[in-house]
Amino acid sequence: MDAKTNTKTAQLTIGDKNWSLPVYPGTIGPDVIDIGKLYSQTGMFTYDPGFTSTGSCESKITFIDGDEGVLLYRGYPIEQLAEHGDFLETCYLLLYGELPTAAQKADFDYRVTRHTMVHEQMMRFFQGFRRDAHPMAVMVASVGALSAFYHDSTDISDPHQRMVASMRMIAKLPTISAMAFKYSIGQPFVYPKNDLDYASNFLRMCFAVPCEEYKVNPVLSTAMDRIFILHADHEQNASTSTVRLAGSSGANPFACIAAGIACLWGPAHGGANEAALKMLTEIGKPERIPEFVARAKDPNDSFRLMGFGHRVYKHYDPRAKIMQRTCHEVLKEMNIKDDLLDVAVELERIALHDEYFIEKKLYPNVDYYSGITLRAMGFPTTMFTVLFALARTVGWIAQWKEMIEDPHQKIGRPRQLYTGATRRDYMPITRRK
Numbered sequence: 001m002d003a004k005t006n007t008k009t010a011q012l013t014i015g016d017k018n019w020s021l022p023v024y025p026g027t028i029g030p031d032v033i034d035i036g037k038l039y040s041q042t043g044m045f046t047y048d049p050g051f052t053s054t055g056s057c058e059s060k061i062t063f064i065d066g067d068e069g070v071l072l073y074r075g076y077p078i079e080q081l082a083e084h085g086d087f088l089e090t091c092y093l094l095l096y097g098e099l100p101t102a103a104q105k106a107d108f109d110y111r112v113t114r115h116t117m118v119h120e121q122m123m124r125f126f127q128g129f130r131r132d133a134h135p136m137a138v139m140v141a142s143v144g145a146l147s148a149f150y151h152d153s154t155d156i157s158d159p160h161q162r163m164v165a166s167m168r169m170i171a172k173l174p175t176i177s178a179m180a181f182k183y184s185i186g187q188p189f190v191y192p193k194n195d196l197d198y199a200s201n202f203l204r205m206c207f208a209v210p211c212e213e214y215k216v217n218p219v220l221s222t223a224m225d226r227i228f229i230l231h232a233d234h235e236q237n238a239s240t241s242t243v244r245l246a247g248s249s250g251a252n253p254f255a256c257i258a259a260g261i262a263c264l265w266g267p268a269h270g271g272a273n274e275a276a277l278k279m280l281t282e283i284g285k286p287e288r289i290p291e292f293v294a295r296a297k298d299p300n301d302s303f304r305l306m307g308f309g310h311r312v313y314k315h316y317d318p319r320a321k322i323m324q325r326t327c328h329e330v331l332k333e334m335n336i337k338d339d340l341l342d343v344a345v346e347l348e349r350i351a352l353h354d355e356y357f358i359e360k361k362l363y364p365n366v367d368y369y370s371g372i373t374l375r376a377m378g379f380p381t382t383m384f385t386v387l388f389a390l391a392r393t394v395g396w397i398a399q400w401k402e403m404i405e406d407p408h409q410k411i412g413r414p415r416q417l418y419t420g421a422t423r424r425d426y427m428p429i430t431r432r433k
């Protein structure tokens with residue numbers, strides 16, 4: 001990492017003692033206060049459950065401005081990348097920091113395409129799951145199991161092995177995701193085809209059957225590719241922080257990405273697209289929206305409007321606007337009149353005018369429209385977070401790579417505020433009441 005320059009300091013006064021803490025500026029976004037020596041100087045820890053005000057690392061990959069609704073991948077606005085590029089171009093950008101030249105793009109596409117097959121024995125690995133296993137459970141297990149099949153790319157100290165492991169995961173996640181889907185519906189696995197682009201290859205592996213030729217619908221492959229771009233990375237979110245923490249112990253990259261998939265599964269995070277569609281289905285029709293809005297506002301009801309709100313975006317999630325447009329394109333192409341879209345649009349309209357949601361700064365996030373779109377494309381609800389994990393794998397790898405290559409990185413090991421029992425002696429069971 002570049003040497004941090006601090007021109008400012010923060011003053012901390014506790015009782016009659018005063019400390020100066022270095023302040024570092026970012027190229028954009030908030031400055032940070034370096035508290036790395038706080039404990040050794042003051043004997044105190046900071047306290048920030050949920051890390052609402054804590055910067056865990058220095059990064060050059062993704063920048064989010066929650067107030068302005070800005071999302072930049074290596075400085076490029078998400079709107080422009082989604083409009084003009086494709087997902088593998090975004091993968092190259094996130095991994096290497098610059099948009100590829102035509103020659104670099106061709107080479108990168110070639111290398112990814114030729115890593116898309118998985119070890120044939122993984123087929124048997126799948127057979128161990130019940131057919132009704134949630135595809136995310138299959139993903140966590142299968143990606144973790146890659147370290148059992150690809151020993152030659154688990155030495156994280158070797159840059160070549162790090163690169164091979166990265167390419168393997170970017171290339172194989174679509175194949176594994178499609179296998180999880182096919183296994184869940186009892187259809188045969190479909191091998192990747194090297195003459196298809198990334199998104200088209202994935203759609204074919206999901207929806208082709210041996211009995212007939214599968215023709216990729218370009219509207220759907222474009223939508224799929226754009227959805228992958230929107231989900232590729234997102235700064236230090238929960239699953240990315242999980243990958244960084246796992247990687248800081250020196251765990252192999254496959255295990256770190258499997259940990260990220262496990263974290264993403266939660267309904268507060270990547271599981272929200274599945275939860276949002278279930279919520280819209282439960283609401284069922286616009287007339288029932290007020291009942292659910294009232295529940296979301298009721299402090300005694302744990303119900304939340306899934307697909308709304310975000311830790312960082314406090315005006316709107318720029319991905320949600322692109323997702324909404326993509327949703328309309330797919331529904332039009334598939335000639336689907338989905339009542340849930342009517343519910344979603346009406347719920348968004350009501351929420352955006354309701355004092356509670358305005359005051360709490362709750363707006364649709366990327367997960368709000370993705371569920372309706374993916375269902376229209378033919379994916380079952382249980383596959384929604386799988387697609388999120390597929391796309392986010394490149395972001396996790398880019399962040400993991402940045403951490404591994406940081407000469408100052410050390411194992412992550414937070415401390416705590418202890419409020420448990422003070423020291424006490426063991427009580428024999430005969431004397432316990």
Ligand code: SDX
Nearest residue numbers: 234237268269270272296304305306307308309310311360
């Ligand atoms: C993703 O981090 C990332 O970048 C994640 C992500 C990525 O790309 O990696 O963007 C992907 O995970 C998007 C978020 C998907 N999750 C959901 O849609 C689930 C529903 N949303 C909430 O669970 C919630 O909004 C979070 C988890 C997303 C954010 O929670 P925060 O920032 O911790 O905020 P909070 O829970 O403290 O809520 C602030 C207030 C609370 O009220 P008070 O306690 O202050 O009275 O807003 C309320 C909450 O009750 N609130 C909601 C709400 N979300 C927050 N009320 C109703 N419905 C909601 N959805």
